[in-house]
Amino acid sequence: MHSISSSELFKNLFVKIIFFVLVAFAFFYFGKHISDGTQPLVFFNTRQQAPFNNQSPSISISPNAKEAVDLPRFNLNPAPQPSSPLPSPLALFPERVGIVDENGVMSDEFKVGEFDPDLIEKWGDVSDQVEKGDENVAVSSKLKVNRFEPCPDSMREYIPCLDNVEEIRRLNSTEKGEKYERHCPGKGRDLNCLIPAPKHYRPPILWPKSRDEVWFSNVPHTRLVEDKGGQNWITRVKDKFQFPGGGTQFIHGADQYLDQISQMVPDIAFGHHTRVVLDVGCGVASFGAFLLSRNVTTMSIAPKDVHENQIQFALERGVPAMVAAFAMHRLPYPSQAFDLIHCSRCRINWTRDDGILLLEVDRMLRAGGYFAWAAQPVYKHEVNLQEQWKEMEDLTVRLCWELVKKEGYIAIWQKPLNNSCYGSREAGTRPPVCDPSDDPDNVWYVGLRACISLLPVNGYGANITAWPARLHSPPDRLQSIGIEAYISRIELFKAESKYWNDITESYVRAYRWKELKLRNVMDMKAGFGGFAAALYDLGVDCWVMNVVPVSGPNTLPVIYDRGLIGVMHDWCEPFDTYPRTYDLLNAAGLFSTEQKRCNISTIMLEMDRILRPGGFVYIRDLLSVVDELQEIAKAMGWRATIFNTDEGPHSSRRILIGEKRVLHA
Numbered sequence: 001m002h003s004i005s006s007s008e009l010f011k012n013l014f015v016k017i018i019f020f021v022l023v024a025f026a027f028f029y030f031g032k033h034i035s036d037g038t039q040p041l042v043f044f045n046t047r048q049q050a051p052f053n054n055q056s057p058s059i060s061i062s063p064n065a066k067e068a069v070d071l072p073r074f075n076l077n078p079a080p081q082p083s084s085p086l087p088s089p090l091a092l093f094p095e096r097v098g099i100v101d102e103n104g105v106m107s108d109e110f111k112v113g114e115f116d117p118d119l120i121e122k123w124g125d126v127s128d129q130v131e132k133g134d135e136n137v138a139v140s141s142k143l144k145v146n147r148f149e150p151c152p153d154s155m156r157e158y159i160p161c162l163d164n165v166e167e168i169r170r171l172n173s174t175e176k177g178e179k180y181e182r183h184c185p186g187k188g189r190d191l192n193c194l195i196p197a198p199k200h201y202r203p204p205i206l207w208p209k210s211r212d213e214v215w216f217s218n219v220p221h222t223r224l225v226e227d228k229g230g231q232n233w234i235t236r237v238k239d240k241f242q243f244p245g246g247g248t249q250f251i252h253g254a255d256q257y258l259d260q261i262s263q264m265v266p267d268i269a270f271g272h273h274t275r276v277v278l279d280v281g282c283g284v285a286s287f288g289a290f291l292l293s294r295n296v297t298t299m300s301i302a303p304k305d306v307h308e309n310q311i312q313f314a315l316e317r318g319v320p321a322m323v324a325a326f327a328m329h330r331l332p333y334p335s336q337a338f339d340l341i342h343c344s345r346c347r348i349n350w351t352r353d354d355g356i357l358l359l360e361v362d363r364m365l366r367a368g369g370y371f372a373w374a375a376q377p378v379y380k381h382e383v384n385l386q387e388q389w390k391e392m393e394d395l396t397v398r399l400c401w402e403l404v405k406k407e408g409y410i411a412i413w414q415k416p417l418n419n420s421c422y423g424s425r426e427a428g429t430r431p432p433v434c435d436p437s438d439d440p441d442n443v444w445y446v447g448l449r450a451c452i453s454l455l456p457v458n459g460y461g462a463n464i465t466a467w468p469a470r471l472h473s474p475p476d477r478l479q480s481i482g483i484e485a486y487i488s489r490i491e492l493f494k495a496e497s498k499y500w501n502d503i504t505e506s507y508v509r510a511y512r513w514k515e516l517k518l519r520n521v522m523d524m525k526a527g528f529g530g531f532a533a534a535l536y537d538l539g540v541d542c543w544v545m546n547v548v549p550v551s552g553p554n555t556l557p558v559i560y561d562r563g564l565i566g567v568m569h570d571w572c573e574p575f576d577t578y579p580r581t582y583d584l585l586n587a588a589g590l591f592s593t594e595q596k597r598c599n600i601s602t603i604m605l606e607m608d609r610i611l612r613p614g615g616f617v618y619i620r621d622l623l624s625v626v627d628e629l630q631e632i633a634k635a636m637g638w639r640a641t642i643f644n645t646d647e648g649p650h651s652s653r654r655i656l657i658g659e660k661r662v663l664h665a
Contacts, residue, residue, distance in 0.1 A: 144631065145601070145631045145632050145634075145635035146635060147635050147637070148192070148193060148194050148605070148635055148636050148637075149193050149194070150193060150194050150196050150663060151191075151193035151194060151195050151196060153196055155193075155195055155196075156195060156196055156197065156198060156579065157308075157309070157312065157578060157579065158191075158195060158579065158609075159304065159323065159574070159576060159577070159578060159579075160184060160185055160190075160191055160574040161182040161183060161184040161185075161573060161574050161576060162180070162182065162183075162304050162323060162576060163304075164183040164184065164185055167183035167185075168183055176327055176328060176352075177303070177325050177326065177327030177328070178327055178328055180303035180304065180305060180325035180327055181325060181327050181328060181329060182445075182573075182576065184573050184574065190599075190602045190605075191574070191602070191605050191606065191609065192605070193605075194605075194608055194609075194636060194637070194663055195579045195580075195608070195609045195663075196663050197579075197580060197613055197662055197663060198217055198218065198220055199217075200217035201217060201218055201580075201613060201662060202215050202217055202218060203613075203614055204218065204316060204318075204519075204612065206517045206519070207318040207517070207519045207541065208318075210316070210317050210318045210519070211243070211289050211292075211317055211318065211319070212242060212243055212245075213240045213241065213242045213243065214240065214241050214313070214316045214317055215239065215240060215241075216236060216239050216240055216241055217239065218316055218580075219241070219309060219312050219313055219316050221309045221312075222236065223306075223307065223308075223309065224284070224307055224309060224310060224313065225241070227306075227307065228248075228283070228307070231246060231247065231248050231251050232244045232245070232246025232247070232251040232252075232253070233246060233247065233248075233283055233284055233286070234284055234313065241313070243284060243286060243289075243313075243317065245286045245289070245290060246286065247283055247286055247287065247344055247345075248283070248344060248345040249344040249345050249374040249375075249409060249410075250287075250344065250374075254286045254287050254289070254290035254291075255290050257287070258270065258287075258290060258291065258294070260407075260408070260410065261372060261410065261412070264404075264405040264407050264410065264412060265370065265404055265405055265412050268340060268370055268412075270291065270294040270295070270296050271294045271295030271296055271467060272295075272466050272467060273339065273466055274296060274339040274340050274370075275295070275296060275297065275339055275466075275467040275470070275563040276296075276297055276298075276299070276337065276338050276339050276560055276563060276564075276565060277291060277296055277297070277298040277299070277338060277339065277340045277341070277342060278298070278299050278301065278333070278337070278338040278340075278341045278342070278364065279298050279299070279300045279301070279342050279343075280301060280302075280326070280341065280342065280343040280346045280348065280361075281301075281302050281343060281344070281345070281346025281347060281348065282300035282301060282302050282310070282311075282314065282321065283302065283307075283310055284310055284313045284314055284317070285298070285300035285310075285311075285313075285314035285317065285319040285320075285321050287300070287342060287344065288300040288314075288319050288320060288321070289314075289317060289319045292319070292543075295467060295468075297320060297543060297563070297564070297565050298319075298320060299320055299321070299322070299333070299338075299565050300314055300319060300320060300321040300322075301321065301322060301323070301324040301325075301331075302321075302323065302324075302325075303323065303324070303325035304323050309578075311323050311577070311578060312578040312581070315520060315577065315578065315581040316581075318519040318520060318543075320543045320545065320565060322545070322567065322576055322577055323576045323577060323578075324576060326348055326357045326360060328447060328448060329445060329446060329447055329448060330360060330363070330443045330446045330447070330448060330449075331360065331364065331443065332443050332444065332567045332568040332569065333364050333443065333556070333560075333566075333567065333568075334364075334440075334441045334443065334554070334556045334557040334560060334568075335363050335364065335440035335441050335453055335461070335557070336364070336365070336366040336367060336369075336455075336461035336462070336557070336560070337364050337366070337556075337557070337560040338364055338365055338366060338369060338560075339366050339369050339370070340369060340370045340371075340372065341361050341364065341365055341369070341370075341371050341372070342371075342372045342374075343371075343372070343373050343374070343375070344374040344375070345374065345375055345376075346375075350373075350392060350395070351388070351391040351392060351395050353450060354430055354431050354450045355395045355398075355399070355431060355450070356448050356449075356450045357448070358395060358396075358399070359399070359431060359448070359449065359450060359451065359452065359453075360448055362399055362401075362415065362452060362453065363440050363449075363453045365415045366415070366461060366462065367415060367416070367417050367418070367455050367459075367461055367462035368414065368415060368416075368417045368462060369414070369415050370404070370412055370413065370414050370415075371401070371412070371413045371414075371415070372410060372411075372412045373392075373410070373411050373412075373413075374409050374410045374411075375409070376409075377389040377392065378406065378409050378410065378411045379408060379409040396413050398425070398429055398430065398431065399415075399431075399452065400415075400416045400421035400422060400425075401413040401414065401415055401416070402414045402416075416455075417455075417462055418455060418459075418462075419454050419455050419457070422452060422454065431450050431451050431452055432451050432452070433451060433452045433453075433454055434449055434451035434452060434453050434454065435451070436454075438451070438453070440453040441554055441556070441557055442554075443568050444550050444568050444569075444570065456477075456480075458476070459476070460475075460476045460477045460479075460480060461476075461477055461557070461561065463476060464476075464561050467563050468563070470561065470562055470563045471533055471536065471562050471563050471564075472497065472533065472562075473562075474489070474490045474493045474494070475557075475558055475561035475562065477557045477558060477561055478490065478493055478528075478558050478561075480557070481553055481554065481555055481557070481558060482553050482554065483553045483555075493528055493558075496527055496528050496530040497528070497530045497533060497534075499530065500530035500531045500533070500534045501530070501533075501534040501537065501538075503534075503620075503646075504531060504534035504535060504538060505534070505538060506646070507618065508538050508540065511657075513540055514539070514540060516583075516584075516616070518540060518542045518583045518584050518616075519541070519542050519543070519583050520542070520543065520545075520581060520582045520583050520584075520612075521535065521542045521543065521544045521545070521582065521583060521584045521585075521586070522544065522545045522547060522582050522584070522585050522586070522610075523544055523545070523546050523547060523586045524547050524549075524571065524585060524586065524587040524590050524607075525547065525548075525549055525552070525587060525588055525589055525590040525593075526546035526547055526548055526555070526559060526566055527555055528555055528558050528559065528562075529544075529546050529555075529558070529559040529562050529564045529566065531544065531546075531586055531588075532544035532546055532559075532564050533562065533564070542583075542584075543565075544564065544565075545565065545566065545567065545582075546559050546564055546565065546566030546567075547566060547567055547568075547569050547571075547575075548566060548567070548568050548569070549569060549570065549571055549590070549593070549594070550568060550569065550570045551570070551571075551593055551594060551597060552593065554568065556568055571590065571594050571598070571603050571606075572594065572597050572598035572602070572603075574606050574609070575606060575610060577610055578610075579609050579610060580610070580611070580612045580613065581610055581612065582610050582611055582612060582615060583611075583612055583615045583616070584615060584616050584617075584618070585607055585610075585611060585615070585616075585617045585618070586618050587607075587617070587618070587619045587620070587621070588619075588620040588621070589620065589621055590603075590619075590621070591603065591619065591621050591625045591629060592621050592622045592625050595625065600625070600628070600629065600632070601632050604629065604632045604633065604636065605636070608636050608638075608660060611660045612660070613660055613661060613662035613663065614659070614660065614661075614662070615659070615660050616657065616658065616659055616660075617633075617638070617656070617657070617658040617659075617660070618655065618656075618657055619655070619656040619657075619658070620645070620653060620654075620655050621653060621654070621656075622652060622653060622654075623651075623652055623653065623654050626642055626653075626654040626655070626656045627642070627654075629656055630642055630656055633656065633658045636660075637660075637661055637663060638658040638659060638660055638661070639658065639659045639661065640656060640657070640658040640659075641656070641657055642654050642655065642656050643655045643656075643657065
């Protein structure tokens with residue numbers, strides 16, 4: 001037997017050790033560098049591991065965690081956000097993503113289509129690049145806007161579409177009120193300056209005290225005091241205007257007048273059956289102001305006539321109102337909008353032109369709703385006034401209205417619940433019913449129709465629930481809205497309500513909206529009215545003008561069925577209200593839609609015109625649009641800051657919060 005020397009034994013052992021070292025190194029190399037992207041094995045993980053004791057595993061902290069958020073100086077401290085629970089370990093690793101195939105299963109088998117340049121608008125106008133190393137920095141804009149100058153002091157009460165003197169002078173006739181309707185400035189003549197406040201403008205008196213008094217310096221006009229002081233409308237006491245609550249027909253006060261109406265027709269049931277009211281020729285809106293305490297929201301309207309500041313007084317008081325006139329066109333409200341329409345000495349000839357103006361009342365009045373008329377022909381026995389009363393009686397019979405009660409100087413009619421009466425009239429009775437092709441909800445620059453708008457045969461608009469249940473009950477008219485929905489309209493309605501309730505709750509909590517004492521609020525793109533409903537649910541003591549843009553689906557009937565108020569409007573044109581009349585403007589998705597139709601700086605200037613000094617704007621829109629709006633806001637002198645939405649810094653949307661400052665000419 002051959003013996004193995006000690007040198008050979010050592011040599012064999014050395015070779016084996018080298019072999020195992022090489023194999024171990026090879027495994028390490030392949031495990032570390034030829035990975036398929038899945039989570040590496042623990043023994044290849046170079047991250048520091050927590051010891052096996054009672055300490056919690058460490059979690060990476062954002063490099064921005066200790067940075068202070070630069071909130072705009074709104075004179076309020078944002079409420080602290082509730083701390084979020086730590087995510088589970090599995091939540092730290094993203095799941096695989098793809099698209100849903102035709103079977104509803106997530107799949108990564110898909111093809112990318114061709115690039116469509118029409119999908120991206122204004123490409124390159126605004127930078128979409130975020131500075132490296134700080135994902136929370138707002139997008140820097142290439143857009144530079146020169147600072148806007150103040151308008152002349154003579155424009156401090158300027159309403160562009162109602163003060164167009166040149167266009168009004170060109171009218172062929174003004175005998176039917178044409179001069180009180182909209183005549184907007186033409187292209188290139190848009191407002192391009194900032195409307196100044198009166199020299200001694202002060203922050204408005206807060207609601208509910210403002211119902212009874214406002215600062216003289218904010219609406220320094222005495223014409224109404226001189227004309228209507230004896231009718232208990234308005235008086236001036238030192239540095240304030242005071243509103244005793246009276247009117248031309250109810251000089252002893254609106255409350256007593258409302259009690260009389262309730263006693264005449266108990267079924268009117270203010271705040272229960274009757275929730276939404278239209279007051280025509282409202283004066284300083286004391287009728288609507290006192291209905292608020294009875295859970296009734298009133299749209300108070302009047303033309304800008306010889307008593308031109310009456311709507312401005314109403315809005316300064318914190319009462320829902322807008323400038324509008326019965327003349328040649330439909331009012332911007334849908335069919336079956338109001339539970340009660342009221343006219344007290346509103347100086348309207350209801351029977352002219354085959355009753356065309358009363359037919360407009362009929363269009364807007366809900367099935368089974370009431371029309372209350374307080375005027376001299378009701379109670380005076382002069383020959384000419386009694387002839388007017390007979391004409392009114394005859395017209396209302398032909399409209400199938402029932403005279404429910406006539407007492408003192410008030411007469412109240414009720415509209416029928418269905419169309420059966422119209423078919424039983426004698427052949428040739430005027431006014432006729434409208435052609436079936438006529439849409440009673442089509443109102444934007446649509447002329448008046450001398451015909452009766454038929455009620456829907458399915459009862460839509462009539463079968464609504466009582467207040468407050470109607471605020472959250474999906475109305476039947478939801479099914480008639482012209483929208484393309486991939487889910488049921490009822491589910492869409494509920495989803496919008498939840499969406500706005502969540503967002504508004506965060507606004508109220510984080511930005512302390514209740515401390516801001518908001519009163520006059522406008523939602524510039526209202527949808528189904530979810531924002532207004534959320535404010536009501538959250539106890540914010542305000543009213544909301546829900547604006548439905550003409551560029552989208554007409555959801556206005558649903559808003560009124562919910563017991564809210566609103567108006568149809570085209571934001572490429574000015575709104576019919578006085579300057580400095582709203583405390584808060586909410587605009588979600590408005591500018592990314594309207595920028596395809598008009599200059600967004602024009603809309604921003606209109607927002608500045610109608611916003612009170614010290615008022616706020618909340619704009620929720622696409623990142624590139626919001627970045628451009630911030631530059632415009634700064635050029636108007638606003639304090640404006642961009643924030644991330646709840647979706648985080650990688651969301652395609654941002655929030656712009658702006659505060660308007662006082663501007664004097």
